[in-house]
Amino acid sequence: MLPYGGPSNPSVPQGLDDPEFELRPSSLQRSVSTSVDPRTKKTKAVDLTAPPFTKEYIDQYRHRIKADPDPEAHFLYAKYLIDAAKKIGADAKDQRAVKKYRDLLLQESLKTIRRLAEQKEAYDEAQFFLANCFGTGSLGLQVDHERAYHLYLQAAKQNHAAASYRVAVCNEIGAGTRRDPQRASAFYRKAASLGDTAAMYKLGMILLLGSLGEQKNPREAINWLRRAAEQADEENPHALHELAMLHEMQNSQLVIHDPACAKSLYEQAARLGYTQSQYKLGQCFEYGTLTCPVDPRRSIAWYTKAAEKGDAEAELALSGWYLTGSEGVLKQSDSEAYLWARKAANKGLSKAEYAVGYYAEVGIGIKQDIEFAKRWYMRAAAQGNKRAMNRLTEMKRMGNKRSNVGRPTRQQAKDECVIC
DSSP states (O other): OOOOSSSSOOOOOOOOOOGOOOOOOOHHHHHHHSSSOOGGGGGOOOOOTTTOHHHHHHHHHHHHHTTTHHHHHHHHHHHHHHHHHHHHTOSSOOOHHHHHHHHHHHHHHHHHHHHHEEEEEHEEEHHHHHHHHHHHHTTTTOHHHHHHHHHHHHHHHHHHHHHHHHHHHHHHHHHSOOHHHHHHHHHHHHHHHTHHHHHHHHHHHHHHHHHHTOOOOOHHHHHHOOOOOOOOOOTTHHHHHHHHHHHHOOOOSSSSSOOOHHHHHHHHHHTTTHHHHHHHHHHHHTTTTTTOOOHHHHHHHHHHHHHHHOOOHHHHHHHHHHOOOOOOTBBOOOOHHHHHHHHTTTTTTTHHHHHHHHHHTTTBOOOOOHHHHHHHHHHHHHHOHHHHHHHHHHHHHHTOOOOOOOOOOOOHHSSSOOOO
8 A cells, every 4th residue: 555655656567478579679770680791790891880980980981971972972971970979989088078079070960961951953861851950959950940841842842752741741730831731731642652651641541531621532541541551660550550440340331340450450550569559459358359369468468568658548457457466467456556547647537537536535555535536536527527526426425424435346347447
């Protein structure tokens, strides 16, 4: 049992060592391991996948690049300087001199990128990169959305897919330019046609919902969502989840109802780290839906993955599992049940606010405190939570009489939605 000032962070369930949930190697590790020719390890040649960050190497690189007419080579040199400025001289005694040298490297990098972006035959990758710098205020630049938009637009004119997508976003939300839904839609279409995954998904949703002034076109929408799903990655898993929801619907009239296909798509998105799909799979294995068996271990594992990324619904679901435990899988813990619910409630999830009130009223994982419970019930009620409203009404009717609310069983927690 914990006081209010107890540990603020719940622990993560241990022992979920199913191979299905092994961590994937990072993209950096994969790219290095697959791109380095083993033969290069037998020589003293510089491994360009991990170039050294020394003044000697920088001077050699600078001299070598001067006579190279390829703008991409100069752009890669500029990006290398940015990396070097972050890492060079970390162990040097004179950090003041190191900082001065790092600043010089950043200035040289910015000068190179500006030249590439503004020269007569401008390099679109440099324009896109510089636009991002103006948009975020990196490399010492002041945030300037208008300048960023201009550069995105210039790169988009050269058919740069990602820049075309950014132009669309700017026109949709009015960043650096006025809002123009029609122009935004046109650039989303252009970016999608150029192969930008995020634009494919966005265009699919525009046509599915009929937003940005576009007429609904379900057939074309599904086509774009499928294309986005085919090239989904860790940054763009959204189309997989959207298609899964469509296949899960029994009367969507857009795609066939196919629970097994929906499950497969959710799994693909979940493995790419998409928290909504991870939470969904937690539900599937908890309740045995979408062809999934009831499997507490997998349910808890998927909920944990989503909860670790701050998904409030998953945090509350873990609270429910800790409330009752699962034999051989998860040890019952009142304190963990309370902490996970409190974490979700702090994010404003009304169901979690109700749960915290319930825990406080009964004394689960926290000292019983009726006034504290009322405060959380009122937060939930303010968001329209009917169970919280009913509980407040009942508490008012009971007055100072002791509450007879008891601990729920696992089935009661599920059936009566004490937690969920």
